[in-house]
Amino acid sequence: MVVWQKDDGAKRLLQLILLHTAWEVGSGQLHYSVPEESQHGTFVGRIAQDLGLEVSELVPRMFRMVSKGQEEHFQVNVQNGILFVNSRIDREELCAENMDCAIHLEVIVDKPLRVFHVEVEIKDINDNAPVFSVHEQILAVSESRLPGYRFLLAGASDADIDANALITYKLSPNDYFILDSGSEENRSKSPVLVLKAPLDREKDPLHRLLLTATDGGKPQLSGTVQLVINVLDANDNPPVFNQSVYRVKLLENVANGTLVIKLNATDLDAGINKEISYSFSDHIPPTFRKIFSINSNTGDLIVNGNVDFEDINVFDLQIVAEDKGNLPLSGHCQVIIEVLDVNDNAPEVSVSSLSVPVPEDSPPGTVVALISVADRDSGANGKINCSLWPPKFPFKLTSTFKNYYSLVLSEPLDREQVAEYGLIVKVQDQGDPPLSASSSLVVPISDVNDNTPTFAQPSYTIFLKENNPPGAHIFTVSASDPDVAENALVSYWLDEKQWPLSSYISVHSESGKLYALQPLDYEEVKLLEFQVRAKDAGLPSLCGNVTIQVFVLDENDNTPTVSGPAEDTPTLLKVPVAAGHVVGKIHALDADSGYNAWLRYELYDATSSPWRVGLYSGEISTARALEEAEGSNIQSLLVLVKDHGKPVLSTTATFSVSLVASAQAAQTDARLSRMGGSAKPLADTANLYLIIAICSVSSLFLLVILVYVALRCQSQAKEAMMYGPGTATLVCASEVGSWSYSNRHSHILAGVSGDAGTKSDLMVFSPNIPVLAESGKELVPNAAGQVSGMEPL
Missing domain, CATH: 2.60.40.60 (Cadherins)
Incomplete structure (x- = not known):
């Protein structure tokens, strides 16, 4: 406990500076002290202030204190940040005879996670009086003893330490005995009674003395024992050891029956008074008697139980050698056994404050868990090396304090690659051979929305x-x-x-x-x-x-349609005429595309007809030569127009031909001349104008398409067209039929000449599929045939 001797501001400031310096030097450890037996609520220290924490942030940051393996002797008032005593502390019960007695506390706060280490030293108070093992000690003293003869008395024990356990003895006033407590450095645990003057059994056969043991505490406490001294007349030479103190080093965990030391005492008497029996002094603790035994005849000190350095590292044994005379005499010696540590305790590792799952976007340096290690051995056997396996995982161990580590994130995480990590914390001491231990922990990774569908x-x-x-x-x-x-x-x-x-x-x-x-x-x-x-x-x-x-x-869902003049307007044909003469053409269209729009033409009844029709061109011509005798009549031809779809769709068209003889044709021509000129020149002039118009429109359309394609090539638009007309393609009709790209809109231009044999169709269509700028490929569906409407020659 931090105690202020005076309410002096300057001195208090100096102590705060010293406390802060001790904090920096101790790598984050606070040290307090408090006397044992302190009452509940006793002030220990302002722990929040000393740790550099604000009192107002103790509750939000989940301030908590952990005392491993011990009762909760201390509490922290989170309202004012004061550490106080929570329950009774008995130093003797807590630490037995150990000189250093301290309680180690862990103080943990979150947001961010930090751990502090606090050590509270338990100060001894003089709360235990010296106690003798018996209420009465009976001694037998031969009257033949000379002044200066020494008697070992059973000393008192005090559960306290340091000055509180420093016992001084006082003997009640008498004429025959005094006490010898030895020097300050080699003072025996037991007092020695020294004969001051010769004894006379006939004068004083019995002496009753009071031995008082007083400790060095404040206030002093004391205990007494009654000494009953019988004056005997007999054996006057006690056994004597060759040295008063024996020091022995012994490895822990030695086997039962191991010889520790062979003691030897001599007696100057003869006969039965010279025979010696060895035994432990009466005030040796019972636990020591379970670990060691002594052969009463030979003086061999033997291991009889488990010698554990971690329990007791020094044994102080008082050995008594007593002869077998009628009035037995005894001598004593002290055997100090120093136990040497053996690496017999494996390290221990524990994981606390495991913060899981860890978000995959956690930055490197994030604390995942707190790890503490311990080894009950000492020296190199108690020094621990801590490592993490496997080492390639994105975690590392960081030392925060003596035997305390933090498991921190060393690299960025990706849950889609590894959703969970299995880690093993390995610890190994530096003993020979080394001992190791491990602890497994699982660190799951929580998902963050960092992946696009x-x-x-x-x-x-x-x-x-x-x-x-x-x-x-x-x-x-x-x-x-x-x-x-x-x-x-x-x-x-x-x-x-x-x-x-x-x-x-x-x-x-x-x-x-x-x-x-x-x-x-x-x-x-x-x-x-x-x-x-x-x-x-x-x-x-x-x-x-x-x-x-x-x-x-495309599906074949459109029937071919025929366009042309009315059926009642027949085509005039002058006979005679040679075979193969073209008299007219059927113009048909199909709104479908590809094979569904590829048309073919057939005569409905061609068995005896002098006419024939082009299978794909639709041109009607004479199958044989016609004579003048066959003139002066009108013939109607029924033409069947079919597409190539499945199922096949068809339509019919009627084509009328009026046959006239040459003389009749001459009269007709004369009538036409009188009405304003020849009919053939008028038709040729009309066809010439039509061809000029078609060529002009087609040239203008091609120019527009070229400009459009150039603009498209220069644009960097990322989105493709949904649909629409593409680059125009020029296709001419032929004997095998008309085909081209098709689209939602098509442009048809037909050119007609005066002569049937030189007539051709000029058609311009737009492609049905736009050029995809992104893929760089042109998708072309099946071609669609197109035919112009019916026109007479």
Whole structure:
């Protein structure tokens, strides 16, 4: 206990400075002292102030004090930070005869976690009086003893220490005996009674003396014993040892029966008075008698029990040698046995204040646990080396105080790589051979939302047939998150920043299933490109995304359509005419694409007809030569137009041809001349204007497309187009049919010349699939054939 002698401010300040210096030198250890038997509530010290803690932060920081393996003799008032006595402390019960008696306390505070070490020294007070082992000591003294003869008396014992246990003896006044307590350095534990004057048994056969033992405490305490001295007439030479004190070193844990020392005493008498018997003095503690025994005849001191350095490291034995005369005489000696330590105690390790689980974002230096080690051995046998295994784990041990360590984080953690660490704290002493021990602890790592939901691919391509049922499940996206619990709970939604898709596509927020909300029409939408985002439920939440491309596949759901003049306007043909002469052309269109739009033409009844139709061109020509005799009549041809889809869809067209003879044709021409000129020049002029217009429009369109492609190449936009017209492609009709890229919009230009044999179709279409700038590849679906409407020659 820190005691202030005077209420002096300067002296108190000096003591505080000295206490702070002692704190710095002692690596964080506080030292107090308090007398034993102090009452409950006795002030010990201002522990909060001495530790540099504010009283107001004791409760918030969970201030607590731990006293290992002992009763809670002390308490701390968290309201004022004062350490006080909580229960009665008996130093003799706590530390027995040990000179140093202290209680070690651990003070722990959290936020941040810190540990302090406090040592409270228990000061001895003089609360035990000297006690003799017997109430009466009976001595036999021969009258033949000369003055100066010495008698060993059973001394008193005092449970106190230091000055409180320093016993002085006093003998009641008499004429024959005095006490010899020896020198201050070699004072025996037992007093020696010295004969001062010769005895006369006939005059005084019995002497009763009072021996008083007084300790050195304040106040002094004392005990007494009655000495009964019988004066005998007999054996007058006691046994004598060759030395008064024997010092022996003995290893602990020696086997029973080991000889410690062979004692030898001599007696100058003869016969039975010379025979000696060896024994322990009466005041030797019973525990010593269980560990050692002495052969009464030979004087051999033998180990009879367990010699443990950690229990008792020094034995002080009083040996008595007594002869066998009628009036036995005795001599005594002191045997001091120093026990040498052997490395027979393995180190002990304990883990406290384990702060788990450890968040994976904890910074290096975070304290995970407090570890204390101990070894009951001494010297090198009690010095401990502490290590952590395996050493490659992101933890290390830091020494905080003598035999105290902190388990701290040495590297950043990642729960997704290692979710739990199994550590072993190994301790080994420096004895020979060394002893070791270990303690296992498990450090789980708690999750932090540090991983973004991730899809297996950056993009997915889906092919979906048109005319799908509403609400059809078309695909399922799935994102994985290596986190756990709510940090790995993923939900999905559509990103509609570029193009609202709520009327076409929806995604289930939990399962990631994609649904087509309405039937898709290839002729309207050929590509849907959008992003699906995945978000976890962490705080804050993290997002990932994936690009979805839905290509709509064409189905044969459109019937070919034929365009042209009315059926009642027949085409005039002058006969005779040679075989293979082209008289007209069927113009048909199919809104589908690919094979579904590839058209073929057939005559409904071609068995005996003088006509034929081009399978893919739709041109109607003569199958054989026609003579003038076959003129003056109108022939109707039924043409069947079919596509190549499955199932095949078809339509019919009627083509009328009026056959006229050459003379009739001349009259017709004369009538046309009188009405304003020839019909053929008028038709040729109209066709020429039409071809010029078509070429102008096509050139302008190609120029626009080239400019658009150049602008697209220069742009750095990251988002691809959802759908729309791409670069125009120029395709000419041929004998094998017309095919091109198709899209939502197509541009058709037809050119007609005056001569049937030189007529051609010029068509411009836009590609049905846009060029994907991100992938660098052009996706081209099946080609679609297109044919112009029906025109007569």
